[in-house]
Amino acid sequence: MLGLRAAPLVFAALCATAAADWPQFRGPNARGVSGATDLPVEFGPGRNVVWKTDLPPGHSSPVVTGGRIFLTGFSEDALYVFALDRTSGRILWRREVPRPRKQELHKSNSPASPSVATDGANAYAFFTDFGLISYGPDGEERWRAPLGPFHNPFGMGASPVLANGKVIQVCDAESGSFAVAVDQRTGRQVWRVERPEMTRGFSTPVLYQPEGGSLQALVAGTNRLVAYDVETGAEIWWVRGLTWQLKPTPVVDGDTVYVLGWAGGADQGNQENLPSFNETLAERDADKDKRLSKDELAGSRYERDFAEADLDRDGFLGEREWDKFREKRASVNSVMAVRLGGSGDMTERSVLWRYYKSLPNVPSPLLYRGVLYLMKEGGILTALDPATGTVLKQGRLQGALDFYYSSPVAADGKIFTSSQAGQVSVIKAGPEWEVLAVNAMDDEVFATPAPLDGRLYLRTRSALYCFGNTP
Numbered sequence: 001m002l003g004l005r006a007a008p009l010v011f012a013a014l015c016a017t018a019a020a021d022w023p024q025f026r027g028p029n030a031r032g033v034s035g036a037t038d039l040p041v042e043f044g045p046g047r048n049v050v051w052k053t054d055l056p057p058g059h060s061s062p063v064v065t066g067g068r069i070f071l072t073g074f075s076e077d078a079l080y081v082f083a084l085d086r087t088s089g090r091i092l093w094r095r096e097v098p099r100p101r102k103q104e105l106h107k108s109n110s111p112a113s114p115s116v117a118t119d120g121a122n123a124y125a126f127f128t129d130f131g132l133i134s135y136g137p138d139g140e141e142r143w144r145a146p147l148g149p150f151h152n153p154f155g156m157g158a159s160p161v162l163a164n165g166k167v168i169q170v171c172d173a174e175s176g177s178f179a180v181a182v183d184q185r186t187g188r189q190v191w192r193v194e195r196p197e198m199t200r201g202f203s204t205p206v207l208y209q210p211e212g213g214s215l216q217a218l219v220a221g222t223n224r225l226v227a228y229d230v231e232t233g234a235e236i237w238w239v240r241g242l243t244w245q246l247k248p249t250p251v252v253d254g255d256t257v258y259v260l261g262w263a264g265g266a267d268q269g270n271q272e273n274l275p276s277f278n279e280t281l282a283e284r285d286a287d288k289d290k291r292l293s294k295d296e297l298a299g300s301r302y303e304r305d306f307a308e309a310d311l312d313r314d315g316f317l318g319e320r321e322w323d324k325f326r327e328k329r330a331s332v333n334s335v336m337a338v339r340l341g342g343s344g345d346m347t348e349r350s351v352l353w354r355y356y357k358s359l360p361n362v363p364s365p366l367l368y369r370g371v372l373y374l375m376k377e378g379g380i381l382t383a384l385d386p387a388t389g390t391v392l393k394q395g396r397l398q399g400a401l402d403f404y405y406s407s408p409v410a411a412d413g414k415i416f417t418s419s420q421a422g423q424v425s426v427i428k429a430g431p432e433w434e435v436l437a438v439n440a441m442d443d444e445v446f447a448t449p450a451p452l453d454g455r456l457y458l459r460t461r462s463a464l465y466c467f468g469n470t471p
Contacts (some may be wrong), residue, residue, distance in 0.1 A: 143187030157202030172201030
């Protein structure tokens with residue numbers, strides 16, 4: 001295990017190594033930005049295709065390192081990890097992962113949604129229906145660390161990240177939420193921290209290296225952004241005010257992190273101040289068992305929300321469930337800029353600004369060349385000033401007015417966004433952004449593309465494409 005003194009060097013080495021690769025979900029530290037050039041503007045199944053490889057379905061995004069691309073997939077009864085040749089798209093190996101269960105999923109999720117992480121040689125994958133597993137360069141199984149089952153009716157979404165010789169995985173659910181770090185070489189658990197205040201969540205951790213301090217993992221969850229010590233799992237600082245369900249992954253830039261969260265019913269102006277659990281018991285607990293049944297809430301404004309508030313589905317609301325219900329009704333959707341660092345509750349001192357309108361549900365924010373971009377369903381693209389949260393430009397991507405689950409990425413002065421229906425927009429980046437092309441993939445797209453070395457690697461429901469400026 002690496003000591004604290006080595007942490008800054010390790011973090012710097014990780015970023016340097018990743019600069020030419022795409023080693024995890026959304027590339028280096030999940031920023032979604034590449035230094036690639038000469039990327040195609042117009043492409044599709046019949047245009048500028050370098051190669052195409054048919055694959056089973058899966059929502060995980062391509063992860064690229066050296067000469068290899070890692071992906072996951074699933075069939076009716078199996079889970080898979082794939083390694084493909086980067087030059088030709090040929091499948092180098094496919095490994096079937098144990099599937100001891102089939103957990104409940106939202107229709108927009110899949111059993112293979114989290115993306116692989118790689119250290120340049122080995123692959124580290126997480127599945128809702130299994131947990132963590134690692135494979136070597138030739139597909140040999142290195143270790144497995146089963147996790148779950150998870151009490152998340154939407155399925156899981158957070159991808160693993162590598163930090164200081166550890167694989168960090170966040171497992172937020174209706175109950176039993178936790179984050180775990182396992183040894184990258186052996187899969188042995190190094191630490192596990194319970195997150196009882198968290199409910200349904202899907203956000204991937206990002207890393208922050210404070211000057212003179214230990215490496216931190218920043219995790220966005222229900223109502224809080226928490227910074228954990230990578231070595232011990234200890235909470236270092238946190239910021240309150242997030243919404244109740246987090247899907248997008250934050251973006252770190254210098255001494256600031258941008259955190260986006262949208263959840264149903266939490267738009268600005270919809271907040272309610274509900275009575276405490278004890279006040280509600282005094283009014284509604286007819287049998288005096290210190291919990292609330294649906295019958296006891298009959299005729300009240302809370303009756304219709306009972307099923308969603310009953311997190312453990314036992315037919316009663318206990319104090320924790322009522323408190324989480326109150327938090328949910330009081331939370332507000334926003335994207336916020338937060339100054340990094342500190343100790344303890346930093347909410348009052350570190351929140352720099354908040355923006356509340358036209359917020360995406362799933363896609364993560366993108367910071368590129370001094371502009372913060374938000375990609376909302378309906379094809380609404382918003383450009384914000386990252387220093388103030390002021391809107392620079394907002395408009396619709398004509399020809400791509402659809403749902404969005406893929407996160408935007410940027411390279412070569414361009415932004416690439418993929419709608420669920422497979423309309424991939426190429427946008428000239430800048431405060432006054434403009435659409436250069438909208439390319440039809442003739443298939444659904446949930447995965448986030450990877451732009452590298454003059455190539456765009458884009459996964460549809462049925463295949464992985466490699467696009468480039470071909471003759």
